[in-house]
Every structure is written in C-alpha cells, then in structure tokens.
Amino acid sequence: MEARRWLQGVDFAADRPLINVSQAAPVDPPPQALRQAMADAALHNVEAHLYGPVLGLPELRAELAGVTARHYGGTVTPAQVCITSGCNQAFAAAIATLCAEGDEVILPTPWYFNHKMWLDMSGVSAIPLATEADLLPDPDRAAALITSRTRAIAMVTPNNPGGVEYPAELVQAFFDLARRHGIALILDETYRDFDSRSGPPHALFQDPDWADTLIHLYSFSKAYRLTGHRVGAMLTSETRLAEAEKFLDTVAICPAQLGQHAALWGMRNLGQWLAGERDEILARRAAITEHFPRLEPSGWKLLGLGGYFAYLQHPFAQSAATLAPELVRSAGILCLPGTMFHPQGDDGGARELRIAFANLDAPGIGVLFDRLESLRQG
Template sequence: MSGVRPTPVNPRYAATIAPPVMEARRWIDGVSFPEDRPLINLSQAAPVAPPPEPLRQAMAEALLTVPESHLYGPVLGLPVLRAELAIQWSTGYGGVIRPDQVAVTAGCNQAFTSTLSTLAGAGDAVILPTPWYFNHKMWLDMEGVEAKLLPTGDDLLPNPEEAETLICDRTRAIILVSPNNPGGVEYPAALLRAFYDLAKRHGLALILDETYRDFHSQTGAPHDLFTDPDWDETLIHLYSFSKAYRLTGHRVGAVMASPTRLIEVEKFLDTVAICPPQIGQIGALWGMRHLGDWLAGERLEILRRRDALVSGFQRLPGWQLLGCGAYFAYAKHPFSQPSDQVAQRLVHDAGILVLPGTMFGPAKDQGGNGQAEATLRIAFANADAEGLSDVVDRLAQLST
C-alpha cells in the first residue's frame, strides 16, 4: 500500500553481509552442468555423508526409548557430556579441565556468539586476524563491536607484536581459529602461547576456536595452554562436533571457560535456544566413547586429501597455495579479475563452486592489502582424491 511506512530494520544488520555460502549457492541457480563435467561444490566445510550407522542407531534408540530426550534439558548441556569433554580434554591437552568449566551449545557458532556477547557490546573492540571466518565477522558487525583487523602475509600467520599495537582501552578479546578457517594453516604452539601471554598481560580474553582440531596434521596436543592452572582466566576454547562425527544438522558445540564466564553464557543460551538439542548431545557422547578409531581414520583420510591437493597444485602454473590443512585450502589465483568475479567465472567455465577471498577480508577500498581480491577458499574435504584431481585438471584448462 502506497504511503505506508516500512517497518524498521536494525541498521547494523542491514550493513552486515549476506550469508556467504547462501550467496554462493545463488550463483549456480539456473546453471546447467553437463554430465561429463558435473558441478564440484567446494564452497562449504560440511560433511555430506551421514554419521556412521552405529552412531545413528544409538541416536535412534534414544529417540524411541529415552522419554527425556524430547524435553528441555539443562541450559549448559547434559552433565554426562560436559564431564566426558572435561575428561577427554584433560587427557588430550595434559591440563586440568573440570566439568563446571564446560558448556555445551547448539553448534560452535553459538559457542562463539554466546561467549563474545559476555565480553563485548556495541562500541567495544576485538582483534580479528584476516582472513577471518565470516560468521565471526558478521556477529561483530551485527552487535556493533569493532573488529580491529590484524592482516597476515602469505604465510597466513598473525603476528602478536602487530596485534599488540591494535590494543586500546576498548579492546576486550583476541579471536583465533586453528586449524584456520578459511586459511587451513595450523598455528604453531609457540604462536598460540605468544597470543595467550599477550592477552593475559593486557587483561583480555583469548578466544581460540578449535573446530578442526580433530584433523590437525600433528599428533598430540596442538598447544599447552590448558596446562596453566589458571587457564580459564584468559582462554576461552571453542569446539564443534559437526565435523568430527558428521553431526552438522544436530547442532552440538562446546565452550570451555571459567565457571564465572559460563554463568553469563547461560543467560545468553537460555534466551536464545533454552538448551542444546538433546539427541545431538546423546550422539556426541556416544561418538566420544565409541568412535575413537573411526575418527582417527577420518583424520587420515582428510590428510590424504590435503596431500593430493598440494601435489596437484604443484602442476598449476600461476597458482599458489598459501595454506592447506584440516578442511581448507587458501589459494592465490593467477587472474587479473578480483576473486569474487573469478569465483563466479569458475562456476561457468570449470563447474567448480568455491568462495572468494572477498568474503574473508576487506577489499582494497576498505583498507585491505589486496589479499582478499587475490585469493579463493577451497573446502577440499568435500571431495575425494579422484575428485580433487579433477578439480586441478579443470583449473589447468582455464586461460588467464
């Protein structure tokens, strides 16, 4: 009806980018792919296969025989799952994590949003390396929290000394992801320790997202931060069950932080979701207790796919892998066009869907260093070695 005033939209939401994976999917709407060159979708880091059958059977049995699985559960998660996480993380990291330092969330994104909300509000600031994980940046933008961007070079590793220059009286936290999304790089233990010491020295939180820890190329603990008896005064650890046990649709993640912090996190969780999904938690617990060998095999398969892609890129002139690990490769392309145009060109010219670096960092006209326009993220874990060989072949056929 003309003359009717539209309902308002929060201007911070209006200024936030659209969900990148959904945006990329629109690029393939109406596009036909020939039978001999079907679409290879490497845009999203999500397992496409269901969980192992024994895990599905355990979840189905709970659905049928455990009446309380249909009810609201504890806001911070099932006590038995919190306790199992505390036990296994204490063993794996060589530190002491108590159940009251663990909360279960409806996915790792909720683990991030809930903890960040207890730390910072509109007008506050956090330090965020680029390339960033886009949902982290989106949440900061929607909440009005300034992201003080920490550029990285071709090694994709953030520099603690440069980070220290960004700290001001509004800074509340440093955010790291390792193994990194989107870069695939694994932050060395010494680098994580340096950032931990920096955060501790300035009274900041270090939010460390380790969603992809199960696919680290090194065995053993990726860092020693949990060995500090007062780790929870500085470190906030985030985890996801989505990749480890293929539980993406069941939304199960975790936060490890101080009990005082989790009291505040509980307020967020109760307001947003009331409790994490019960069946997903039951599946996560069963997986932790019974699928250690299976998960070890999954890790080796991901490492084989990583090696296949690294080998393949060695025969691609003009391309450069900046990082490759866990679920992701981050590559410099050889084309003169910016990465958002290159990514859309790949759909039509190669039948490949990847995400452009412009979804993970600032463009030059936004103060970026040009890395965003020059790079692409490849979610290689979604293709087997044969499929990745096909990816390389298709890229090799493109003209610069």
C-alpha cells in the same frame, strides 16, 4: 548463501558435474552405529524429548572435559564446559559475555566471516589483523592494535579459511599477550580432530589458570557428521559460563538433546572411526600437495593448507569476487573468493580463493586440478 545463488540457472553436463568446494561441512550422514544410537535415544529415552540443562547434559560436559584434558595434557573440569547449539553459538555466547556496543575484537585476516558478521550484528568493531605471507598472525602487530575498547583476540586453528595450523609457540604468545592486557583469547578449534600434528597442538590447558584468559571453542559437527544437529562447546571459567548461561537460556533454552546424546555416544565409541576420518582428510591434503605443482607454472600459489581447507592465490587480473562466480559457469567449480574473508577494499582478498576439500576424495581432487589447470588456456 550468496555463493549458492551463483548456481541458479546453470546446468551441468552429466560428464562434467559441479565440483562444490564452497562449504566446510561433511555431507555424508553419521556412521550407521551412531544413527542407531540416536534412534534408540529417540525411542527409549523420554528425557531426550524434553528441555535439558541450559549448559548441556552433565555426562557430555564431563566427557568433553576428560577428553580435552587428555588431549592437551592439562586440567579441565566439567564445570568449565558448556554445550551449545553449534560452535557458532558458542562464539556468540562468548561475545555476549565480553562485549558491549562499541567494543572491539581483533580478528586475523583472512577471517572466518561468521565471526565478523556476529560482531557486526552485536555493534562490536572487528579490528583486522593482517597476517604474514604464511597466513600466521604476528603478536607484535596485534599488540599495536589493542586499545581501551579491546575485549578479545579471536583466532581459528587449524584455520578457517586459510587451513594453516598455528604453531604451539604462536598460540602461547597470543595467550600471554591477552593475559598481559587483561583481555580474552578466543580460540576456535573446530577442526582440531583433523590437525596433522601428533600430540597436543598447544599447552594452554596445562596452565593451572588457563580459564582466566582462554575461551576455547569446539564443534562435534565435523568429527561425527552432526552438522544438522547443532552441537558445539565452549570451555572457559565457571564465572564466565554463569553469564553465558543467561544468553543461552534466552536464545535456545538448551542444546538439542538428540544431538548431545549422539555426541556423547560418539566420544565414547567412535575413537577408532574418527582416527580413520582424520587419515582420510590427511590423504586428501596430501593429494593437494601432490597436484599443486601443476598450477605453479601459470602463477598460482598455495598460501595455506590444512584442516578442511586449501587457500590459493590465483594469477588472473580480475578480482576473485568476479572470478569465483565465473568459475561456476566456465569450469563447474563452486568455491569462495578471498574477498569474503577480508575487510571491504582489502586488495589481498581479490587474489585469493578458498577450497574446502572435506567432501572431495583424492580422485576428485585430481579432477579439480584438471579444471583449474585448463583455465590458463581459457
């Protein structure tokens, strides 16, 4: 929201429109067939207008359990799935079941700022875990941060904001670390449908007792362009979901019915369409790889790439906190500074910018790099 305010009072020429790479959300509507299914539900399904089960439609819970089990080669039951009003609410519900005021959650940096903000508002300390040069967190460093107040380690893969895809063995190492210490591993895989790897990205669901440690988060928003309908999910133990149900009932009563029906229809009917969406995102990722060498002579570095994101290190003396607003005026680019994804005063964030490329096609990415390349002359 802060970044949007940078646009106030700035005019963009028709031949040089704003390139908005600030938000990782599709701006196109769902495909026509899905919108038709939603319209049919609104017109003909009376129950779609009433309160539904707090933990979500049983059919959607069962469908997601089956899809997840097949995708990861493991076992998931419908009773281990709940549907939430977006993935951010799934994280909030998870924290409500884990933490009291004064507890701690370890977050790798650069972190997803909504996770940090929710912890702040809950009176929970976000303990920063600095990542390595490849933006991957180190389990040994994390182990040194665990205290008697630690309740969870929270990770996002493919990562927001860094884009990196966590290797299966790294995810397993963090799961094993969390289990040894009796804490939870919160694994947010909002962007899993756009992972460049084939096959399961990790083997956690193949552990018969995965639910004693893992809290898995997922979003339908990116897969089916349902951002405005707020449909996410949390997969964990039945015992934890019984506690989460109290939180969810209090803040929303139930997830939005039409959004749930849309997600269910999408999972049953849009597999091939979603594969095409993934191919398009991977093509845009490849375009960034192709164009980035143009920036390297002037000192730019590509720190991470994947999912919806490219994470860059800029070569300028000024902080990204002042550079990012200036880019709106000087280059017609709206992106987010790394300072938004690091603890206050962390020098690393001052050199970093996040580019969200989900809404920029390959030619548009070329134009973006034209503008970034021209900055060395300005």
